[in-house]
Amino acid sequence: MNTSNGARYLNAGGYGVFIHGARHPHVEQAVIQQIQTNPVSSRILLEPTAAIAAEALIKIAPKGLRHVHFAGSGTEAAEAAIKLCRTLGRTRLITTVNGYHGKTMGALSVTANEVYQNPFRPLLDDVSSIKFGDIKALENALKTGPKAAVIMEPIQGEGGVRVPPTGYLTAVKNLCEQYDALLIFDEIQTGMGRLGKWWGADFEQVTPDIMLCGKGLSGGIVPVSAMVATPDVFKAFNRDPFIHTSTFSGAPIAMAAVKAAIEAIEKEKLVHKAEILGLQIKEGLQEIVTQYCPHLVKEIRGVGLLIGVELHSPGLAGALIAELIERYLIVNYSLNAGAVLRFTPSAVMSQSEVAFLLEAFRSACIALSEQYPSLSSVGVS
CATH class of the missing domain: 3.40.640.10 (Type I PLP-dependent aspartate aminotransferase-like (Major domain))
Structure with a gap:
């Protein structure tokens, strides 16, 4: 997706609307x-x-x-x-x-x-x-x-x-x-x-x-x-x-x-693609969290292209969303679970877009971990 100033974002949010991507x-x-x-x-x-x-x-x-x-x-x-x-x-x-x-x-x-x-x-x-x-x-x-x-x-x-x-x-x-x-x-x-x-x-x-x-x-x-x-x-x-x-x-x-x-x-067999892409993305997110910020993320869960990343506090979730937006990746905030951000990307993502998503998440997790090297630094015991 493009903004009015020409910036390009990968939309892995959209609250579940864009299973076909944008403007199929x-x-x-x-x-x-x-x-x-x-x-x-x-x-x-x-x-x-x-x-x-x-x-x-x-x-x-x-x-x-x-x-x-x-x-x-x-x-x-x-x-x-x-x-x-x-x-x-x-x-x-x-x-x-x-x-x-x-x-x-x-x-x-x-x-x-x-x-x-x-x-x-x-x-x-x-x-x-x-x-x-x-x-x-x-x-x-x-x-x-x-x-x-x-x-x-x-x-x-x-x-x-x-x-x-x-x-x-x-x-x-x-x-x-x-x-x-x-x-x-x-x-x-x-x-x-x-x-x-x-x-x-x-x-x-x-x-x-x-x-x-x-x-x-x-x-x-x-x-x-x-x-x-x-x-x-x-x-x-x-x-x-x-x-x-x-x-x-x-x-x-x-x-x-x-x-x-x-x-x-x-x-386009998007139901099957959602299953395959969902597994790939969830496994990639889990590997990144395990390597860079296991102390900040409580759990990654989901099925297909509905994936939740639960952090230890709503403040951490908000900080991670901000880091992702800075890296041109849009995800969802959860209205009834402030500590959980959601990935609801499309089933038409290319492998280069999946790689972009995972790299943005990796970079954001590194930045978050540097800012909060321990849970106590967040104020969570």
């Missing part, structure tokens, strides 16, 4: 063609581009998810999911500590962070938070109170790239079935191939009742998100399409981007 030519051309044809449609007549995009999304979604509601952002998809759950009597919501689902009022209610919630209280009633990865905590929450809907990310993104234990997603699904709860997987950041699978749910072949998509769904060009659901769960929206609408939902330019984004991932 196939997506860009599809959107330009749609702009020249019919960019925004009437809400009175049926628009075929929405059906075509929905069909493309359903083909790659976990088996059993058959109905799609398109929106403009991830938080809108979360709002739609919460409303859909209410049509089935699930007014009680269970979320995870440090989970992130957006900042509109309903989505904010299940984004369990008081920093973002407190200025806007009161939020939705009957929302509880459990520890992510703790199946016993979920069971205790499910068996007390009325029927619920559970919303979680297969891997927490803004929570600091928290990867659950193997079998956790399957156990969550089984518990939801046992207690007649609805299960929402928020795959807005983890989906579209970023993890080296199409979806985080695919690692355990779990089909949620509702799945949220976004970020990479747009090809990085037109904002778009989607809520995908099973027929039984979606039936209220099918019965009366006017109970949840939006002027720009299913806009033709966004639908063109969705279809082209999926085509580009399939044609």
